Amino acid sequence: xxxxxxxxxxxxxxxxxxxxxxHHGLAQRLIAEVIDELSISDRTIGVGPVGCSVYIYEHIDVxxxxxxxxxxxxxxxxxxxSRPGTIVFSYQGDGDIAAIGTAEIIHAANRGExxxxxxxxxxxxxxxGGQMAPTSLLGQKTQTSPRGRKVQTEGYPFHLCxxxxxxxxxxxxxxxxxxxxxxxxxxxxxIRKAFLTQIEEQGFSLVEIxxxxxxxxxxxxxxxxxxxxxxxxxxxxxxxxxxKEGVTNAC
Amino acid sequence: xxxxxxxxxxxxxxxLFLGRVLATAGMIGGYHVSWYPSYGPEMRGGTANCTVIxxxxxxxxxxxxxxxxxxxxxxPALLRFGPLVKEEGLLVINSSLVRGTGHCPTVEVLNVxxxxxxxxxxxxxxxxNMVILGALVAHRPLVWEExxxxxxxxxxxxxxxxxxxxxxxxxxxxxxFIRERRDAGVSERPNE
Amino acid sequence: xxxxxxxGNEAIAExxxxxxxxxxxxxxxxxxxxxxxxxxxxxxxxxxxxxxxxSEIAAIYMVYGAAAVGKRVLTSSSGPxxxxxxxxxxxxxxxxLPAVIVNMSRGGPGLGNIQPSQSDYFQAVKGGGHGDYxxxxxxxxxxxxxxxxxxxxxxxxxxPLPPKDWAVSGKEGRKRRFIICFALDPxxxxxxxxxxxxxxxxMERNEIRYEIFGDExxxxxxxxxxxxxxxLKSVVRExxxxxxxxxxxxxxTLYPFPSAVMKEKAVQAGRVIDVExxxxxxxxxxxxxxxxxxxxxxxxxxxxMIPTVEDTLQKVMDILSREGVKHENGI
Numbered sequence: 010x011x012x013x014x015x016x017x018x019x020x021x022x023x024x025x026x027x028x029x030x031x032h033h034g035l036a037q038r039l040i041a042e043v044i045d046e047l048s049i050s051d052r053t054i055g056v057g058p059v060g061c062s063v064y065i066y067e068h069i070d071v072x073x074x075x076x077x078x079x080x081x082x083x084x085x086x087x088x089x090x091s092r093p094g095t096i097v098f099s100y101q102g103d104g105d106i107a108a109i110g111t112a113e114i115i116h117a118a119n120r121g122e123x124x125x126x127x128x129x130x131x132x133x134x135x136x137x138g139g140q141m142a143p144t145s146l147l148g149q150k151t152q153t154s155p156r157g158r159k160v161q162t163e164g165y166p167f168h169l170c171x172x173x174x175x176x177x178x179x180x181x182x183x184x185x186x187x188x189x190x191x192x193x194x195x196x197x198x199x200i201r202k203a204f205l206t207q208i209e210e211q212g213f214s215l216v217e218i219x220x221x222x223x224x225x226x227x228x229x230x231x232x233x234x235x236x237x238x239x240x241x242x243x244x245x246x247x248x249x250x251x252x253k254e255g256v257t258n259a260c
Numbered sequence: 261x262x263x264x265x266x267x268x269x270x271x272x273x274x275x276l277f278l279g280r281v282l283a284t285a286g287m288i289g290g291y292h293v294s295w296y297p298s299y300g301p302e303m304r305g306g307t308a309n310c311t312v313i314x315x316x317x318x319x320x321x322x323x324x325x326x327x328x329x330x331x332x333x334x335x336p337a338l339l340r341f342g343p344l345v346k347e348e349g350l351l352v353i354n355s356s357l358v359r360g361t362g363h364c365p366t367v368e369v370l371n372v373x374x375x376x377x378x379x380x381x382x383x384x385x386x387x388x389n390m391v392i393l394g395a396l397v398a399h400r401p402l403v404w405e406e407x408x409x410x411x412x413x414x415x416x417x418x419x420x421x422x423x424x425x426x427x428x429x430x431x432x433x434x435x436x437f438i439r440e441r442r443d444a445g446v447s448e449r450p451n452e
Numbered sequence: 453x454x455x456x457x458x459x460g461n462e463a464i465a466e467x468x469x470x471x472x473x474x475x476x477x478x479x480x481x482x483x484x485x486x487x488x489x490x491x492x493x494x495x496x497x498x499x500x501x502x503x504x505x506x507s508e509i510a511a512i513y514m515v516y517g518a519a520a521v522g523k524r525v526l527t528s529s530s531g532p533x534x535x536x537x538x539x540x541x542x543x544x545x546x547x548x549l550p551a552v553i554v555n556m557s558r559g560g561p562g563l564g565n566i567q568p569s570q571s572d573y574f575q576a577v578k579g580g581g582h583g584d585y586x587x588x589x590x591x592x593x594x595x596x597x598x599x600x601x602x603x604x605x606x607x608x609x610x611x612p613l614p615p616k617d618w619a620v621s622g623k624e625g626r627k628r629r630f631i632i633c634f635a636l637d638p639x640x641x642x643x644x645x646x647x648x649x650x651x652x653x654x655m656e657r658n659e660i661r662y663e664i665f666g667d668e669x670x671x672x673x674x675x676x677x678x679x680x681x682x683x684l685k686s687v688v689r690e691x692x693x694x695x696x697x698x699x700x701x702x703x704x705t706l707y708p709f710p711s712a713v714m715k716e717k718a719v720q721a722g723r724v725i726d727v728e729x730x731x732x733x734x735x736x737x738x739x740x741x742x743x744x745x746x747x748x749x750x751x752x753x754x755x756x757m758i759p760t761v762e763d764t765l766q767k768v769m770d771i772l773s774r775e776g777v778k779h780e781n782g783i
Contacts, residue, residue, distance in 0.1 A: 052622035056517070066630050072620035073630035074520040077543050080513040083505070087517020087525070088620075090501050091475060095521075095622045113513070116506035280600065284457045287602045295457070295600035320686030322599060325760045414457075 017041040019050045019070045026064055030230025032187045032220035033061060034068075036129060039193070040100070041069050043201045047208070053096040054088055056081040060102040061135040079110020082117035085124040096207055098125040103142040104134050107167045114169070114215075121178035121212035125203040128169065128215060131222040132241055139225030143167035146244055151225070166244050170217050174251040180212035182251040186219040186242060188234050199249070205257045212253065219245060261291075261316050263402055264324035268309035268341045269333030269354070274389030277415075278331070279310035281393060281427075284411035285403040286314040294322040307336060314402060329400070331392060333374065338362050352396050354388065370399055377433050387430035394434025405435075458603045460596025461486035464528070464554055469494055471608045473552075474523040475501040477514035479533060482566040483597040484556035487528045508533040512540030512553075519549035520631045522619030528554035531564060531572060534580075542581030545648070546633040548618075556597040559756045567756020568597065568679055573733035577707040584645055586652045588659055589706040591677040652708075661704035662713055667692065670699035671777045672768060673721035675714065675738050677703050679758065680727050686761045691768060698768065706734070711741035718742045725749040725771060727759055747775075 016022060020041040025034040044050050053071040057063055059078035066073035076084045081099035089097045106114050106128050117124065133151055134140040141151040141158060144167050148157040158166075174182045181203055185196035196218060203214035219241050221233035228236055265282065269275045276297050283295040297310040311324050326346045332338040333354040342362035345351050350368045353361060356375035372395040378388040397403060408431055412424050458466070465487045468476070476495055478488045488504065495502040505511035511527050518525040529537060534555045544551055555576065559569040576589045594601065620629050635641040663681075666674075666688040676684045681702040691698040701717050703710050718724045718738075723746050726738045731752050739748050751767045753759045 051624050054521075054620050054622055063634075066632075070623075070628055072622055072628050074517065074620055075547075075630065075632045075634065076513060076516060077539060077633070080509065080516075080540070083510040083513035084517035084520070086503070086510075087475070087477065087514035087519075088521055089517075090503060090514070091518045091521045091523045091525075092621065112506055113510050116510065280457070283600060287455055287457050293457070293602060297598050318685075319601075319682075320689060321683040321761050322594070322601075323683070323758055323760065325762045 017045045019044045021068055021070055023068060025068065027061065028222075028224045030221055030223035030233050031061075031135075032131075032218070033064075033129060035187050035193070036127065036196075036218045036220065037065055037068055037100075039187075039197045039200055040098070040127060043197065043204055044069070044071065046201070047204055049096045049204070049208070052094065053098070054092075056085045056088070056097065056099040058099065058101045058105045060105055060137075062100050062102045062105065062129055063136075065100045079105050079108070080113055081105070082110065082113040082122070082124070082126065085126075086117055086120075086122050089122065089124050093123075096125075096204065098127060098204070098207075100127045101129070102135065103128070103130045103132065103144045103167075107143045107169045115173065115176070118173045118213045118215070119176045119178040121180070123207055123210055123212060124214075125207050126213075126215040127200070127203075128217040129220050130169075130217050130241075130245065131220045131225075132166075133222050133225045135222050135225055139222075144169075144245075146240055168245070170215065170245075170250045173213075173215060178213055179215070179251055180253040181206040181214040181249075181256050183215075183249045184217040184219065184245055184247045186237065186247050188238055192247070202252075202257065209255075209257055211256050217245070219247065261314065263314050263329065264327045265312045265314075265329040265331065265402075266309060266324055266327040266341055266344070267312070267331040267333075268307070268337035271306045271308040273308070273333050274386065275308040275333065276310050278389040278393050279312045280415060281390070281408060281411050282403065283312045283314075284414055285407040286312070288407040288410050288414075289403050291315060292317060292319050294319050296322045309337065309341065329396070331396060332358060333388065333392065334358060350400060352392060352399075354392060356388075370395065372434065372437060374434075377437055378430060381433040381436075382426065382430045384426060384430075387426060387433075390427045390430035391434040391437075394431035395438050396434070397431075398435040398438035405431075453604045453606070455602035455604055457600050459486055459598060459600050460594065461556065461598070462490050463603045464596065465490035465494065466603075466605065468526050468552070469498060469500075470605060472524050473500065473526050475503070475514075475518045475525045477503050477505050477511040477518070477525070477527050478529065479505050479508045479511050481508075481530045481533045483558055483568075484528050484530045484554065486597075487554065487556070491526075508536035509540065512537040512544075515551045515553075516540055516544055516547070516549060519544065519551045520547070520620055522616040522621070526552045526554070528556065530556045530566075531558045531560050531569075532562075534572060534575065538575070538581035540581075541587065542579075542583050542585065543633045545581075545585040545587065546583065546644075547631050548648075548651075549631065559754065565756050568729065568758065569754060569756055570678060570680070570729040570733070571754065573706065573728070573730060577709070577737070585648060586655070586707050588655055588708070590661075591704060591706050593663075593702070593704075594679065594682055656708040659705055660708045660710050662710040663702040663704060664699065664713070664717065665702065666699035667697040668699070669697060670717075670721040671697045671723075672699075672772060673717050673724045674698055674700045674768070675703075675724060675726040675734070676700065676728065677706060677734065680729060683759055683761055683764060684727060687764045687768060690761055690765055694765075694769075696768065696772065703734075706737075709737045709741065711737070714738060714741040715743060715745065718746050718748075721746070722777075723747050723749070723771060723775060725751060725768060727764060728752045729758065730754050 057075040140153040183199040206214040223233040283293045286293040291314045331352040354374040355371040374388040559565040560571040
């Protein structure tokens with residue numbers, strides 16, 4: 010009998026703690042699949058964040074270093090500079106990477122730090138209970154923008170990928186979503202390219218993954234997917250934002 | 261022996277370097293030494309001073325309340341540090357830039373026209389610091405002349421090697437100034 | 453052995469290289485920048501890593517990452533920069549990762565100034581960041597930053613180190629490892645904290661270091677660390693010349709604090725003066741150590757002002773005379 014579908018070897022057989030309709034589990038599974046396919050689980054070190062993303066270390070079977078909110082790119086730098094032969098990735102949410110850790114991510118990218126960052130953007134703070142994120146949309150109601158995010162007081166949604174793409178240090182930057190099988194396939198390709206960019210020592214790579222947060226968006230899972238496609242994807246264009254010359258196209 | 265020396269002047273006059281040569285020569289000569297700098301946040305043009313202690317005992321405090329020797333290369337330094345010299349201590353004054361001697365009646369004063377000697381005899385006004393040090397050591401042999409040369413060789417390593425000779429010439433010019441003065445019968449007397 | 457005249461900052465940097473420092477991460481701040489400058493050329497010579505971080509915060513987390521893979525790692529800063537590092541220091545303790553942090557302390561609070569000061573004692577010895585923890589704090593003898601003194605380097609001697617069977621490296625065929633800095637379950641976190649406390653008790657048993665200097669039967673015990681201890685040695689010597697019987701206890705470890713010897717010497721002398729370059733921080737630990745058995749006096753300067761030998765000796769004589777202690781020359 011031919012196996013057509015199985016749990017990636019790098020993913021533990023554990024139920025996810027995430028809310029129904031959340032895409033964290035899906036994103037982590039794709040990372041595990043790529044780690045399997047590239048046969049790098051023995052030399053990969055993950056750097057864990059603070060927020061809902063924190064649980065990743067319980068699910069992916071690689072060495073992990075858990076650190077502080079926003080500081081993963083600096084921790085990853087310390088690891089990679091210590092052991093250049095390892096494959097180092099961070100997994101961060103929007104508050105983590107695009108608010109409190111903005112300095113760390115910008116400078117890691119600008120140094121061309123040879124690491125890969127996976128950024129889950131759900132436009133809200135999940136674990137603390139639905140406060141406004143730097144990536145929240147204009148008009149989006151949250152616990153700390155109860156009348157909707159306004160430009161006058163809260164400024165604009167934060168486009169991290171486009172900002173990092175400007176830096177000469179970044180090699181591969183992509184934004185993806187996981188709302189249908191075609192997009193999931195593309196997302197996996199992007200994750201694979203990010204790891205390959207690192208394996209081939211081309212420099213910094215980042216994949217932003219748009220993800221729904223039905224609980225804090227106050228929407229049923231299916232409607233949350235729809236909202237993501239209609240609103241989040243309208244503000245945050247998906248696709249490859251930067252592919253530096255020399256970055257592999259082998260997928 | 262235990263001699264505490266404070267050297268003070270403008271930043272850029274080579275005050276810290278002067279102290280460093282003295283301290284290094286003292287170390288080579290076998291003394292316990294310390295070099296303690298104090299300067300404003302400005303790198304150039306501010307005030308600079310350092311304290312050098314040479315001692316045959318382990319040095320406790322590296323700061324001097326009442327130095328045995330004070331070297332001043334500009335007017336503000338005289339006003340600030342002149343009054344601190346120990347009774348019967350030595351005040352070395354760069355008389356090219358400093359007027360008067362302050363009011364320290366019991367202190368021995370050594371006037372050295374450092375800028376003139378550096379300009380006319382050495383041919384480089386930047387060697388003022390070594391002229392003053394040469395004069396000080398000729399007047400009061402705190403360290404061996406040979407150890408000052410070794411100190412310059414130790415401090416001016418690598419690309420700066422070519423500066424050793426002119427610095428040594430300046431030490432020599434300071435020494436000559438003291439010799440000639442002594443030969444001419446000028447004696448140091450307490451402040452008039 | 454050859455003596456070299458070096459700035460304290462450079463001596464610290466060279467000592468780190470000779471002790472096998474693998475990586476350094478730092479951010480420039482006066483008065484410790486020479487440490488970075490020195491290591492930026494010296495570490496690459498040894499095939500080691502130097503990296504100037506974008507902030508103190510990034511630097512301490514680079515340290516965290518390097519420590520997590522078992523490397524010997526150093527960072528350094530001063531006052532305001534050390535404040536920024538406190539978050540990371542708390543995480544290092546939580547994750548039980550070893551690292552060396554140098555604080556070339558300066559005047560505070562706020563931007564303060566760049567002059568020598570002991571204003572960071574509380575921050576260093578009472579934890580500093582959030583959470584219930586301590587770190588070993590060493591106070592070297594002297595005003596290290598900019599001062600030059602002759603230095604002699606000796607070959608560092610180490611006890612054999614235990615294997616780093618906790619360090620991450622990529623699984624390399626073994627069971628995976630992780631470095632963790634939290635325990636969400638209350639019972640579990642209490643256990644983690646109890647284990648940490650056990651470690652601090654072991655430090656208190658094994659790591660206390662101090663120096664005693666001066667008269668064996670003192671009438672007054674002087675207490676001071678770092679720069680101040682150097683000044684107090686001069687006070688002890690100067691006092692002896694005037695017939696005063698003085699002794700100094702200089703804590704070398706500020707945590708763990710040498711409480712037992714402090715109490716013993718204080719009781720023997722009958723009175724204590726604690727001198728600091730702040731307005732009374734170690735004073736609290738001295739008083740705790742002495743347990744109210746004898747009076748503890750205090751003399752402090754701050755903001756970059758350094759207590760002079762002359763002024764300190766005057767304070768000493770005032771105390772002795774007020775308390776009616778007679779000495780050979782009579783007061």
